[in-house]
Amino acid sequence: MSEPVLIERTGDVVVWTLNNPEARNPISDTETIAALEEAIAAADRDDSLRVAILTGAGTAFSSGGNIKHMRDGAGMFGGSPAEQRQGYRHGIQRIPKALYHCEIPTIAAVNGPAVGAGCDLALMCDMRIAASTATFAESFAKLGIIPGDGGAWLLPRAVGMARASEMAFTGEPIDAATALEWGLVSTVVEPGTLLDAAHRLAARVAANPPQALRMTKKLLREGQWQSLDSLLELSAAMQAVAHHTADHHEAVAAMLERRPPHFTGH
Numbered sequence: 001m002s003e004p005v006l007i008e009r010t011g012d013v014v015v016w017t018l019n020n021p022e023a024r025n026p027i028s029d030t031e032t033i034a035a036l037e038e039a040i041a042a043a044d045r046d047d048s049l050r051v052a053i054l055t056g057a058g059t060a061f062s063s064g065g066n067i068k069h070m071r072d073g074a075g076m077f078g079g080s081p082a083e084q085r086q087g088y089r090h091g092i093q094r095i096p097k098a099l100y101h102c103e104i105p106t107i108a109a110v111n112g113p114a115v116g117a118g119c120d121l122a123l124m125c126d127m128r129i130a131a132s133t134a135t136f137a138e139s140f141a142k143l144g145i146i147p148g149d150g151g152a153w154l155l156p157r158a159v160g161m162a163r164a165s166e167m168a169f170t171g172e173p174i175d176a177a178t179a180l181e182w183g184l185v186s187t188v189v190e191p192g193t194l195l196d197a198a199h200r201l202a203a204r205v206a207a208n209p210p211q212a213l214r215m216t217k218k219l220l221r222e223g224q225w226q227s228l229d230s231l232l233e234l235s236a237a238m239q240a241v242a243h244h245t246a247d248h249h250e251a252v253a254a255m256l257e258r259r260p261p262h263f264t265g266h
């Protein structure tokens with residue numbers, strides 16, 4: 001079997017590519033789950049990385065769960081109800097937890113259909129851009145199942161409850177133009193320019209101090225559920241740390257001296 005996730009680094013940006021194009025890049029296989037989890041953990045440990053891009057090999061972003069394995073009761077889809085519950089908890093649900101807690105900003109470059117858990121995988125990233133050929137389907141109902149990977153939490157936060165309900169209850173796909181209108185993605189580009197567009201966005205993000213980026217991402221995450229008072233307390237603590245970084249002093253000096261800054265991550 002080829003590597004389930006290809007990892008390619010360019011400067012301070014890393015690209016993770018789901019690498020099972022023949023099966024349209026499912027993410028329910030044990031090897032893919034482990035590879036994604038390790039790639040994310042490695043990025044967290046590397047203070048020189050600033051942004052990650054997630055995309056799919058071939059014509060699809062991700063088909064989500066492996067339907068043949070569902071049919072055969074293989075892997076995480078096998079066993080009794082109790083065993084299947086544990087299969088989800090210790091299988092595919094490791095991916096949303098890893099991406100949610102990933103410290104560096106992430107970009108989903110959606111190159112084609114993002115179906116079921118593949119749609120949710122795009123939603124797990126902080127930013128999403130799509131090729132004009134991309135489609136998004138919260139299609140679990142079509143298989144008589146429910147979003148088992150956090151989609152019911154992720155999708156309403158991206159498009160609002162009414163549109164999330166429409167997608168989840170019908171299971172029908174929306175095209176890239178609709179995804180843009182609904183706010184599911186921020187940009188739609190031609191397929192041949194998708195990765196270039198993702199790298200341009202990554203460069204705009206990576207131009208900023210990396211520790212400030214990591215702390216800002218943490219605040220955005222915590223702000224989804226904390227009270228204002230709690231978030232202000234966390235912000236004050238993190239701001240005190242930020243003020244004492246070399247990158248903050250460099251940013252202030254560069255602005256006052258009207259020159260480009262040079263950030264080191266310290």
